[in-house]
Amino acid sequence: xxxxxxxxxxxREARNAHANYQQAKDDAVFLHVxxxxxxxxxxxxxxxxxxxxxxxxxFLFLLVVVFPTYVYMSFQNVFDTSNKIGMxxxxxxxxxxxxxxxxxxxxxxxxxxxxxxxSEVLSTFSYQAHSNKRWLVWxxxxxxxxxxxxxxxxxxxxxxxx
Numbered sequence: 001x002x003x004x005x006x007x008x009x010x011x012r013e014a015r016n017a018h019a020n021y022q023q024a025k026d027d028a029v030f031l032h033v034x035x036x037x038x039x040x041x042x043x044x045x046x047x048x049x050x051x052x053x054x055x056x057x058x059f060l061f062l063l064v065v066v067f068p069t070y071v072y073m074s075f076q077n078v079f080d081t082s083n084k085i086g087m088x089x090x091x092x093x094x095x096x097x098x099x100x101x102x103x104x105x106x107x108x109x110x111x112x113x114x115x116x117x118x119s120e121v122l123s124t125f126s127y128q129a130h131s132n133k134r135w136l137v138w139x140x141x142x143x144x145x146x147x148x149x150x151x152x153x154x155x156x157x158x159x160x161x162x
Contacts, residue, residue, distance in 0.1 A: 037113050038113070040103070040106055040113075041110065041113065041114075043107070043110070046103055046106055046107060049099070049103050050100065050103040050104070050107075053096055053099055053100040053103060054100060056096045057096055057097070057100060057148070060092075060093055060096065060152060061152065061155075064152055064155050064156045064159070065155070065159065068155075068156050068158075068159035068160040069160045069161065071156050071160070072156055072157070072160035075089070075156075090149060093145075093148050093149045093152045094145040094146065094148065094149045095145065096145075096148065097144045097145040097146075097147065097148025097149065098141045098142060098144060098145030098148075099141070099145075100144065100148075101140055101141045101143075101144030101145070102137070102138075102141040102144075105137045105140055105141065106137070109133060109137060112130075112133060112134050112137055113134070
């Protein structure tokens, strides 16, 4: 009986240690994302990121239009090698589309990530409206990333003649 209790205690401690480790890891990711989003509140940084992302988008589209067969064969070779690496590479056009749309929407709504609400009468309504707007900005950004990935994929499939 003592051995079973000791095993249970050890398993419980291991589970708690893993939960604490995971929580610390999640907190670190949250702090990094929050710091990045706070840097984007500066319009100068936002314009620099937007310029970089638009140039990246143009480079990707130029690559697909000029060398569609090579891009198609490269993706085919990567996906034949490993699906995980292929999905990671597909994350490049998705990510550039997502962050480009996010930067554009952040220029339109500069205070979207701020959480300062007073204790006035309609503060709950104000918080809900602000939260809905932030949710729609992120939804639009994800939609932009997906559309960018789909357009690049269809353009490559249309132009490539393997």
